[in-house]
Amino acid sequence: MFVGKGGVGKTTLACARAMSCARAGQRILVASLDQAHSLGDALGFRFAHDAGTVPGITQVVPGLEVIELDSLALLEDRFGTVAALLGADPGHDHGLDLSALDPAEITGLPGVQELLMLVEIAQYAAEDEWDAIVLDCPPTADMLRIVTAPETMLGYLDRVWPPHQRMMSSIGTDIRRAVLAATVQRIVAAVTEVRDLLADTERTSARLITLAERVSVAESARVRSATALLGLRLDAVVVNKVLAPVPPPGPEPQHPAVRWYLNRCAEQFDVIAGLRRSMPEIPVLVAGHTGAEPVGIGPLAALSYVVAEDAVGSESELDDRVRLDSGGVVRDDPGSAPPHDTDTAASGVRLESGAGLQSVYAMRIHLPVADPATLRLGRVEDDLIVGADGVRRRLRLAPVLRRCTVSTAELDNGYLVIRFRPDPQEWPQ
Structure with missing residues (x-):
């Protein structure tokens, strides 16, 4: 998963990295959790979002497929089935009428949207259809809330309706209560699978996308702390949009634009050096500024070569892992070992x-x-x-x-x- 600075910048890095993997013969799925739908913006086309339907998977190039997850459409699809089951026994009234609730209301509950999307991703990972799943995630604060959602929900459920009480309800004579208990148990099983997937440092890791700015680096330090506390493995930090160095200036007076460029380069390199000193155990990779914004399949394909060579390709051992960056997650052989020490709260x-x-x-x-x-x-x-x-x-x-x-x-x-x-x-x- 790619986590960090939001916007199309991180999304383009996720898409470019996915394209480089697909070009190497891997089967890649890029899934967007960002409700701002930056993935479609970066690819240069609009996904179909028909009311009441769950968007499907679209093939972009051979070996690369994409999907934008719509949490409301997922909720309408999942919740409608549950409400129909619970309303199948009109002869009993226990004060529980889920059919009176609208899916749009349920999405306002904390963590519901995030959990639905993560459960969907876990199901894709279990299908073993792709070599890697890259998640285009929302900005940092939203992403951290998504990561904490499974454990938070499981904790609340265990305290509000303990497992032994759910078990007794599932084998009781009250049909609606038994159906509800069975449904909750299915939810617990699905959310537990998500939690375990995120906590599995051999399958899932985080890649932090940041900018060569002091404010962004300060945010990166907090994200590093948060990922360690939450048990996520941070496998690299990618500094995006770094200006290319230029030869030393001559003795003649410099144009103001040249002075600005040289000063900005010096500032960026100083920030990157400080970032490497503060995180010596984590690789700090650099993604150069591409000039024109790479939007569309062609420009992203060109960027994929630059990303593979300059930023990520130098770490070939990271190719087939599950990544959590502000742009993507990649899943691979669960038997492989992490390339370096994990940075988690173990x-x-x-x-x-x-x-x-x-x-x-x-x-x-x-x-x-x-x-x-x-x-x-x-x-x-x-x-x-x-x-x-x-x-x-x-x-x-x-x-x-x-x-x-x-x-x-x-x-x-x-x-x-x-x-x-x-x-x-x-x-x-």
Whole structure:
């Protein structure tokens, strides 16, 4: 998936990268999650969006297919079937009438649109029809909300209607309640598949698209922190629209336009150098400025050669992976290993010192926080709530830590270290 700066710029990079993969003989699907429909703008044609129908897949060039996902059309298609099932037993009235709801109203509920699109993508990935699926994602803030939607929904469902209660309802005599329980269980299974796909660092990774601007780089640092907390593997940062260097100027007076260009180049190169220093473990790739905006199949095909050689092609080991960039995701053989260390919130727990009630357990979470002042910690029953740089995640504690209380927490060289001590009221005597 391509995440980062929104707009057609990131979308053109996603399309160009997909075209370079297709030219190499791979089967590629580019799917747009961006409701602004920048994918059609970049390709130079308009997708059919007929009311009440789910848009289909369109072949652009041999080996490359595209689709723009319409969340409202998906909801109308999925919700209509569920409402018909739940309304099949008019003899019982339990105060539940989903047929009275309009799909357009449901899309206003937080996370519904995002989940529908992600479930659709997971189904495409399960079909094994393509070598890679590239997602054209919305801007950063929206994309982070999409990534958190599966885990958030599963957590809410488990607390509002626990699994054991759903199971009892599914085998009860109340037909409508049984149908509802079965439907919810299908939803849970689909959302769990999405969550597991996003968390699978061997199949899914994120590629951050940014600009050579200090404000954009500051945003990139927060996104890096967010992806680590959310368990996404950030495999590269692509700096887009970088000006080409020019020979040193001669002794003659410079035209103002030349001075502006040289100063802008120096600023961009300084920003890129700073970005590489701040993320030494993540490849920082450069995509040069193409001049005229590449819109349409022909210009994108030309850009695909530049992208393959200058920006992404230098990392051949990344060719067949699932990518999460502001423009795309690519899926490959799940048995392959990541090309370099993952940048995720995978946590480890170890006994640091002591024994019994004097034990000290340490939990380490990889979390390169951009602004330490935003770090927040909380605990709800057996879950630890971690927030940083505008993102919050609920993490299930290891069994041994559920009988402990938090003692201290500190940031240590890109890691959040939380120490626990046994709770005398809960610890086995």
